[in-house]
Structure formats: C-alpha cells, structure tokens
Amino acid sequence: MNLKQLSEHLGLSQTTVSRALNGYPEVREETRRRIVSVAREVGYIPNARAKGLATGRAMSIGHVIPVSKAHEMVNPVFADFISGASEVYTAAGYDLTLSMVEDGAQEARYRDIRAKGNVDGLILHGPHRTDHRIDLLSELGLPFVVHGRASDMDAPYSWIDMNNRRAFKRATQLLIELGHRRIALINGLETMDFAWRRREGYLAALEEAGIAPNPELMVQGEMTEELGYSAMRKMRGMDAPPTAVLTSSVITAIGVRHALDETGLTLGRDISLVTHDDDLGYLRNRAAVPVFTATRSSVREHGKRAAEMLLSLIADPETGPVQELLEADLIIGRSTGPAPALEGPVV
Amino acid sequence: MNLKQLSEHLGLSQTTVSRALNGYPEVREETRRRIVSVAREVGYIPNARAKGLATGRAMSIGHVIPVSKAHEMVNPVFADFISGASEVYTAAGYDLTLSMVEDGAQEARYRDIRAKGNVDGLILHGPHRTDHRIDLLSELGLPFVVHGRASDMDAPYSWIDMNNRRAFKRATQLLIELGHRRIALINGLETMDFAWRRREGYLAALEEAGIAPNPELMVQGEMTEELGYSAMRKMRGMDAPPTAVLTSSVITAIGVRHALDETGLTLGRDISLVTHDDDLGYLRNRAAVPVFTATRSSVREHGKRAAEMLLSLIADPETGPVQELLEADLIIGRSTGPAPALEGPVV
DNA sequence: TTGAAAGCGCTACCAC
DNA sequence: GTGGTAGCGCTTTCAA
Numbered sequence: 049m050n051l052k053q054l055s056e057h058l059g060l061s062q063t064t065v066s067r068a069l070n071g072y073p074e075v076r077e078e079t080r081r082r083i084v085s086v087a088r089e090v091g092y093i094p095n096a097r098a099k100g101l102a103t104g105r106a107m108s109i110g111h112v113i114p115v116s117k118a119h120e121m122v123n124p125v126f127a128d129f130i131s132g133a134s135e136v137y138t139a140a141g142y143d144l145t146l147s148m149v150e151d152g153a154q155e156a157r158y159r160d161i162r163a164k165g166n167v168d169g170l171i172l173h174g175p176h177r178t179d180h181r182i183d184l185l186s187e188l189g190l191p192f193v194v195h196g197r198a199s200d201m202d203a204p205y206s207w208i209d210m211n212n213r214r215a216f217k218r219a220t221q222l223l224i225e226l227g228h229r230r231i232a233l234i235n236g237l238e239t240m241d242f243a244w245r246r247r248e249g250y251l252a253a254l255e256e257a258g259i260a261p262n263p264e265l266m267v268q269g270e271m272t273e274e275l276g277y278s279a280m281r282k283m284r285g286m287d288a289p290p291t292a293v294l295t296s297s298v299i300t301a302i303g304v305r306h307a308l309d310e311t312g313l314t315l316g317r318d319i320s321l322v323t324h325d326d327d328l329g330y331l332r333n334r335a336a337v338p339v340f341t342a343t344r345s346s347v348r349e350h351g352k353r354a355a356e357m358l359l360s361l362i363a364d365p366e367t368g369p370v371q372e373l374l375e376a377d378l379i380i381g382r383s384t385g386p387a388p389a390l391e392g393p394v395v
Numbered sequence: 396m397n398l399k400q401l402s403e404h405l406g407l408s409q410t411t412v413s414r415a416l417n418g419y420p421e422v423r424e425e426t427r428r429r430i431v432s433v434a435r436e437v438g439y440i441p442n443a444r445a446k447g448l449a450t451g452r453a454m455s456i457g458h459v460i461p462v463s464k465a466h467e468m469v470n471p472v473f474a475d476f477i478s479g480a481s482e483v484y485t486a487a488g489y490d491l492t493l494s495m496v497e498d499g500a501q502e503a504r505y506r507d508i509r510a511k512g513n514v515d516g517l518i519l520h521g522p523h524r525t526d527h528r529i530d531l532l533s534e535l536g537l538p539f540v541v542h543g544r545a546s547d548m549d550a551p552y553s554w555i556d557m558n559n560r561r562a563f564k565r566a567t568q569l570l571i572e573l574g575h576r577r578i579a580l581i582n583g584l585e586t587m588d589f590a591w592r593r594r595e596g597y598l599a600a601l602e603e604a605g606i607a608p609n610p611e612l613m614v615q616g617e618m619t620e621e622l623g624y625s626a627m628r629k630m631r632g633m634d635a636p637p638t639a640v641l642t643s644s645v646i647t648a649i650g651v652r653h654a655l656d657e658t659g660l661t662l663g664r665d666i667s668l669v670t671h672d673d674d675l676g677y678l679r680n681r682a683a684v685p686v687f688t689a690t691r692s693s694v695r696e697h698g699k700r701a702a703e704m705l706l707s708l709i710a711d712p713e714t715g716p717v718q719e720l721l722e723a724d725l726i727i728g729r730s731t732g733p734a735p736a737l738e739g740p741v742v
Numbered sequence: 743t744t745g746a747a748a749g750c751g752c753t754a755c756c757a758c
Numbered sequence: 759g760t761g762g763t764a765g766c767g768c769t770t771t772c773a774a
Contacts, residue, residue, distance in 0.1 A: 050751060061761045066753060076759060093510030097447040098751030101766045106444065108492070108513075115478055120695055122474045131462055131469045134495040143513060145455070146493045148481040163440030165767095166455075166490060302649070348467055397767060408745045413769065423743060445767030448750045512751095 049092045058086055069094070096143075100165075108143035109133075109358060110167035112158075114174040115148045119270055122148070124299070126173055128344045129195060132351025133171065140359055142168075155184060162188045169362045171195055171354055175207075177241045191365065193358045195350075197241050204369040206361060208354045212242050212323065215340040215376035216249030216294065219321045223292045224257045232265040232290035234279050234300055243268060246296060246323070265290050276303025284311060294321040323376060340376040350374060396439045405433055416441070443490075447512075455490035456480075456705060457514035459505075459528075461521040462495045466617055469495070471646070473520055475691045476542060479698025480518065487706055489515075501528060509535045516709045518542055518701055522554075524588050538712065540705045542697075544588050551716040553708060555701045559589050559670065562687040562723035563596030563641065566668045570639045571604045579612040579637035581626050581647055590615060593643060593670070612637050623650025631658060641668040670723060687723040697721060 055065040060083070068075045068083040075083075100106050111133070113126050130144070137144050145167050149157050158181060161167060169191040172181060179198035182205050194207040216233075223231050233250050236243035247266070254261050264286065267279040276295060283289055284307065295301040301322050322341050342350070353372060361367055402412040407430070415422045415430040422430075447453050458480070460473050477491070484491050492514050496504050505528060508514060516538040519528060526545035529552050541554040563580075570578050580597050583590035594613070601608050611633065614626040623642060630636055631654060642648045648669050669688050689697070700719060708714055 051753095052751075062752080063754085063761055063763090064759080067760090070753085074759060079759080091506065091510070093507060095448075095751055096511040096513045097444045097453065098766090099753075100444040101442075101448055101768090102751075102753040104766075111493075120478070121691060122478045124471045124474055127469045127471055127474045130493070131467070131495050134493065138495075143511075144493045144495075146458075146477070146481065146491045148478050148485075148491075159438065160440060163438070164443040164490075166443045298649070302645070305652070344468060398769095399767075409768080410745055410747095410770085411743085414744090417769085421743060426743080442767055445750090446769080448752090449767075449769040451750075 049090050050095065051092075054087060054090065054092050057090070058083060106166050106168050107141060108145050108167050109137055109355070110145045110147060110161055110170045112147045112149055112161075112170060112172055114151050116270055117150050119272060121270070121272070123174065123271070123297075125342070125347050128347040129173075129351035129354070132348035133355035134351075136352050136355035136359065142359070154181060158184055158188065162190050169193075169358045171358060175241050176239050177244055179241075191358060191361045193354050193361065195354055197245075199241055199244070206357060206369045206371065208350060208357060208372045209374070210242070210323070210342055210350070211373055211375050212245040213249040213252075215323055216246040216321075217253045218249075219294060219340050220250050220253035221257075223294075224253060224259070226292075228292040229259055230262070230265060230288060230290045230292070232279075232283055232293045233267070234276055234293060234295045234304065235266070235268045236271050236296045238268045243296060250294065271297035271300045273299055273303040273306070276300035277306045278303075280304040280307030281310075284308070296323060298322045343377050346374075346377050396437050397442065398439075401434060401437065401439050404437070405430060453513050453515050454488060455492050455514050456484055456702070457492045457494060457508055457517045459494045459496055459508075459517060459519055462497050463617055464497050466619060468617070468619070470521065470618070470644075472689070472694050475694040476520075476698035476701070479695035480702035481698075483699050483702035483706065489706070502531060505531055505535065509537050516540075516705045518705060522588050523586050524591050526588075538705060538708045540701050540708065542701055544592075546588055546591070553704060553716045553718065555697060555704060555719045556721070557589070557670070557689055557697070558720055558722050559592040560596040560599075562670055563593040563668070564600045565596075566641060566687050567597045567600030568604075570641075571600065571606070573639075575639040576606055577609070577612060577635060577637045577639070579626075579630055579640045580614070581623055581640060581642045581651065582613070582615040583618045583643045585615045590643060597641065618644035618647045620646055620650040620653070623647035624653045625650075627651040627654030628657075631655070643670060645669045690724050693721075693724050 051062050051065060055062045058065060060079070064075060064079065065083055065087075068080040069087060096107060111126075111130055113122065113130075115122055130146075134144050147157065147161065161170070167190075170185065170193075172185070172192055172194045173196070175182070175194050175196045175198040177198060178200040182194065182198055182201050183203065185192045186203060186205065192206070194205060195209075197207050197209045198205075220231060231250075231254075233247065235247055238244045238247055247268075251261055265283065267275070269275040269279075276299070280293070280303065293304055295304060353374075357370055357372065361370070398409050398412060402409045405412060407426070411422060411426065412430055412434075415427040416434060443454060458473075458477055460469065460477075462469055477493075481491050494504065494508065508517070514537075517532065517540075519532070519539055519541045520543070522529070522541050522543045522545040524545060525547040529541065529545055529548050530550065532539045533550060533552065539553070541552060542556075544554050544556045545552075567578060578597075578601075580594065582594055585591045585594055594615075598608055612630065614622070616622040616626075623646070627640070627650065640651055642651060700721075704717055704719065708717070
C-alpha cells in the first residue's frame with residue numbers, strides 16, 4: 049500500500065493524506081482522524097527511500113566501528129554502546145547503519161558513506177590520538193560525534209568519553225596505598241586515545257608516589273586473551289614480578305588469569321582492574337579493593353547520550369561542537385555507583 | 396555531484412552515463428572509459444536512495460538482534476558474527492542496517508522494516524524454539540536467514556547453526572570418561588533454541604552413561620556473570636557438589652570462577668566448557684581436557700556464511716530454503732581445530 | 743550507440 | 759482546509 053493507493057481509497061489527495069500523517073496543522077481535525085485511522089487499519093507505512101529522496105534526509109545514523117586487521121576482532125564494548133544508541137534512534141524514528149571498517153584505507157569509505165547519502169550523521173568509534181578521520185568528516189560536512197577523543201587533533205569536534213585518565217590514576221593510587229610498588233599495566237594499543245590516557249593516569253599516580261615506572265611492567269597490544277596470557281607469563285618469570293596488575297579489558301584479564309592458574313602462584317593480592325565490558329567488576333570478590341570500570345549498563349548509557357548529542361546536532365546544525373566527559377563507575381564488593389569526587393580536574 | 400551534473404559535464408545524456416557506470420553493454424568502449432575516468436576523477440558516487448527508489452532494491456541487509464528486556468544486554472557473539480557478515484555485504488555493495496529489538500512486541504517492528512523498504516533481506520538472531528517471527532517473515536515475503544534454529548517450527552526456512560547438541564554431548568562424554576559423575580550445566584535460557592539443544596546434548600550423554608540427571612545441577616538463565624556466580628555459589632554448598640561444570644558462555648564462566656575464588660575450593664578439576672566468544676578456550680591451561688567452543692574467529696566465519704546464503708537467496712528468489720550446520724571447534728591446550736568426526740549424525 | 747522522457751513514492755510549494 | 763504538480767536522483771523503456 050502506497051500513498052497514492054491510500055489517498056484514492058480515502059477519496060482524498062495525496063497532499064492531504066501526507067499532511068495529515070505528518071502532523072501538519074492545515075488539515076481539518078476530523079479529516080485527520082479519519083486518515084490516521086484508515087492508514088493504521090490498512091497498515092500503511094511510507095516508503096523510507098522515497099521519503100528520503102523527497103526530504104533530503106535519510107533518517108538513519110551511521111556507526112563506524114574499526115575492525116582490527118590483524119585479529120579481525122571487534123571490541124565487545126561497542127555492542128552495548130550501540131545498543132543504547134539504537135534505543136534512542138528507534139524512538140526518534142531513525143535507523144542505524146553499521147559500517148565495519150578495517151584500519152587503513154578508511155578515507156574512501158567515508159567519502160562513500162557521505163555521497164551515498166544513506167545517513168544523516170555518524171558516530172565514530174575507536175579514535176586514535178591522531179585521527180584524520182575527524183578532519184575528513186569536518187570537511188565533508190557530515191555531522192558526527194566521536195565515541196572517545198583524539199587528543200592530538202586541534203580543530204574542535206563533538207565527543208563523548210570516559211575519564212580514562214582519572215580512572216587509572218585512582219586505581220593505581222589505591223594499589224599504592226595498599227602497599228604495592230610493582231604494578232603492571234597491560235594496556236590496549238597506545239596509539240588509541242583511550243589506552244594512551246589510561247597510561248597517563250597510571251604514570252601520574254606512580255610519579256606522585258615517587259615510584260619510577262618500569263618499562264618491563266608496561267605492556268600494550270590488541271586486547272586479546274592472548275595478550276594478557278603472554279604478558280603475564282613473561283612477567284611472572286621476572287626477578288621481581290609485579291604484585292598487582294591493571295588490565296584494560298576483561299578479555300585480557302582472562303588471559304592473565306590463565307597465566308596465573310598455570311603457576312598456582314598468588315600474584316600480590318591478585319588485583320586486576322578492568323575498565324570495560326564486565327558486569328560486576330572482574331575480581332570484585334577477592335579484591336578488597338575498589339575497581340573502576342565501565343559496566344555494561346553504563347556503557348549502554350553512554351551510547352544513549354552520544355545518540356542524543358548527535359540527533360540534536362543534526363536538528364540544529366548551528367550548534368557548535370559539544371563534549372561530554374563521564375566518570376567511570378566505582379565498584380566495591382558487589383555494589384556499584386559513580387566514582388566519588390576527586391580533587392581537581394583530571395581529564 | 397549528481398548524475399545530471401556529471402552528464403552535463405561530459406556532454407552526454409544521463410542515460411548513457413548511467414549505462415556506462417552500471418556496466419551495460421550498449422555503450423561504446425571508448426565512451427565508457429571516458430565516463431568512468433571522469434566519474435572517478437570528480438568523485439561521483441550515485442545517491443543510494445534515488446537508486447533504490449528507481450530499482451526497487453535497497454542494497455542493504457537488516458540484522459535484527461534481540462536485546463534482553465531484563466538486562467538490556469546484548470550477547471557479545473553477535474558482534475563477531477555481524478563483523479563477518481559485514482565484510483561480505485561491503486564486498487557486494489550492500490549496507491547493513493542494525494535493529495535492536497526488545498523481546499516482545501516484535502511483530503510491529505518487522506512489518507515496519509518490511510514496509511519502510513530499507514532492506515532487501517534480514518538475518519534473524521537469537522531464535523527461540525518456538526519463534527513466530529519466522530512465520531511472519533515468510534508471510535511478509537522478505538528473504539531471511541536465521542542465525543540458529545527454531546526447532547519447533549514446521550515450515551521450512553533458511554538457517555545456519557552450530558551443532559550445539561553435539562558439542563555439549565561430546566563435552567559431557569569427555570567429562571564422564573574422566574570419571575566425573577556430578578556434572579553441572581549452567582545454561583542460557585532454555586526457551587532459546589541453542590540452550591535447549593545444549594541441554595539435550597548434555598542429557599543424552601548422561602543417559603548413555605547411565606547417569607541420572609540431577610535437577611539441582613541444571614541451571615538456566617540469561618547468560619550474565621551474575622548467573623554463573625550465584626549458581627556456583629549455591630551448588631558449592633550442596634551435600635554433594637558437582638565436580639565439573641559446563642557453562643554456556645564465557646561471561647557466565649567468569650561468574651563461576653568468582654564463586655570458586657571465594658572458597659579456594661578446587662572444584663573437581665575446575666572444568667568449564669564455553670561455546671562462545673572466547674579466544675583460546677576458557678580454561679585451556681588447566682584443563683587436561685578438550686573444550687568445544689565457537690572461537691571468536693569461527694563465529695566470524697559463520698557470519699560470513701550466513702551473509703553469503705542470504706545474498707544468494709536474494710539474487711535467486713526461486714531457490715528454496717537452505718540450511719547449514721557447523722561443527723564447534725575443538726580446543727586442546729593451545730591449538731585449535733575442527734572437532735573430529737563423531738559416529739552418526741547428532742544434530 | 744545514444745538520447746528523451748516516464749516513473750519509482752514521497753514532500754512541499756503554490757493555487758484555489 | 760484541500761488539491762495540483764514539480765521535483766528529489768536515479769533507472770529503464772522506447773525512439774532515433
């Protein structure tokens with residue numbers, strides 16, 4: 049059933065029917081009611097492509113997520129983030145177009161997306177510290193919000209991010225307060241902005257405590273189980289192995305545990321920190337220690353916020369870039385909540 | 396730059412330019428070369444909506460993934476599956492439209508998707524044993540492939556699935572061979588087809604070994620960390636606690652470990668089985684036991700296969716329903732590979 | 743081998 | 759308050 053058939057069925061013009069259905073004021077209330085009721089009855093739903101052609105709007109938002117070339121793997125956080133965003137889009141009548149793009153040779157894909165006209169805006173995932181996709185999108189004039197930041201880019205842009213630096217600084221501080229001096233960091237790739245910021249936080253805490261960072265205790269890589277496993281295996285063989293470990297992902301933390309299991313060795317107090325995609329905090333039970341983390345549900349909330357930001361950017365293109373910084377959840381034992389305030393801005 | 400501008404720029408008609416770009420034969424080779432080269436030069440890319448309107452094809456595939464109403468959570472396997480599928484779509488010039496739909500009140504969403512005309516076909520994730528979405532989609536005449544099966548549905552449809560029954564049967568058999576008699580199953584919701592099949596496999600192995608299933612050792616629920624934790628906590632307090640555990644998800648397995656960590660108790664030989672979303676097999680290191688699992692990379696392959704199936708279904712609507720059953724990977728120690736053949740079909 | 747023009751389904755401008 | 763109609767950018771007959 050299309051508009052033409054529906055309007056003939058109603059004995060009205062397409063114009064009137066279209067107006068009634070789109071909530072324009074210049075339709076008699078009675079006429080509108082009749083139109084709406086018949087439309088529902090026959091299950092009329094306008095064709096999105098035709099509507100898009102006519103209005104110039106696609107009513108769809110693109111999410112571009114990077115897929116590791118080496119491991120062909122997707123960071124699981126994106127699923128929850130997107131699920132939150134999706135809820136917002138659906139409520140607003142938007143679709144969600146997903147593009148998985150391999151790192152490298154991205155530019156063509158963005159131009160493509162732009163020219164095809166299938167999306168009204170984009171969410172960019174997994175930014176690097178230096179990320180020229182941001183320049184490109186600005187140049188293309190396609191509204192976008194970055195999930196994360198690209199710290200080395202100068203021009204302003206919209207983003208939403210977790211306070212990774214603060215979360216890792218606080219976590220490190222807590223371990224130090226507990227007496228740890230040899231604290232390992234098993235991080236994501238530090239060309240990625242989030243990983244770099246986490247390292248900054250880790251280093252800041254060490255420095256304030258007068259602990260010299262040990263390069264042997266700092267590992268970065270794609271956040272696989274294998275990374276955690278091999279890093280931990282290596283470290284436990286050191287003359288002075290770490291007594292505590294911070295990891296950047298629950299996946300990596302699983303690998304760390306494998307390596308520990310092999311030895312039976314209890315490493316320090318077996319402390320891990322995870323900042324993403326776990327339900328309750330990875331080691332909450334045995335850790336007598338708070339853990340900062342983005343729980344799955346808070347990641348979902350971030351996705352919602354990002355979607356709202358983008359939709360309002362699209363609705364009002366005059367708005368300048370807008371930013372939002374979110375604190376990691378603090379998990380102690382089995383209760384979760386927002387992190388308590390910290391002295392001064394640590395972004 | 397649109398077709399009109401491009402053709403004026405070339406001094407040709409839109410018709411000829413369109414033909415040349417779409418590979419129609421009736422264009423002089425020299426003309427075509429010129430058109431193609433200029434088009435590339437100016438970065439012409441046809442507007443997808445207009446093209447869709449004119450051709451009646453959307454050049455996009457929908458993926459509908461269920462979001463748990465209770466936990467607002469997405470099963471992480473879908474990310475890898477979709478990433479694989481996405482690669483196939485991109486290569487074929489298709490987009491991917493993602494719909495996250497809460498369980499319940501789904502029907503309207505499908506009619507909506509159909510009528511909006513934004514997709515040429517659908518992949519359905521997370522089927523239940525009885526799943527009327529399948530009837531609905533058949534009725535709507537929208538090509539689709541189910542990721543998984545809906546065992547209680549009679550009418551034929553296309554699907555791709557893992558051999559969940561066999562994987563869990565074999566895993567259970569192996570545990571029995573190792574001497575275990577009290578084997579726990581911490582499963583997904585058994586209204587979901589995959590979870591039900593896993594239980595069938597588990598029960599079949601017990602029965603063949605003459606072991607009576609113990610309802611106290613069989614738990615089902617949404618596959619959260621919490622589920623594994625609380626189930627294991629409860630079971631370890633039993634008079635005769637299990638000596639081995641099978642879990643349906645690595646997330647749940649993490650919860651199981653938490654519960655074990657609290658006690659220091661070594662449960663049997665600490666055996667878990669995971670069928671999804673881990674890199675190397677969850678407990679590979681301490682398990683002197685094979686583990687059946689869908690590794691992340693094989694899930695990705697499944698996604699590719701599903702996408703190929705759907706695209707060929709769309710290309711040739713005369714084709715009847717097609718099915719494909721995939722074996723779980725067998726992981727021993729650190730090496731992975733396909734499971735060895737088993738006597739007879741266990742589907 | 744090329745071009746003119748109708749039409750995909752809808753919106754929005756202009757006239758009544 | 760309602761209707762006629764010109765596009766939106768493309769494909770696809772039909773003619774030349």
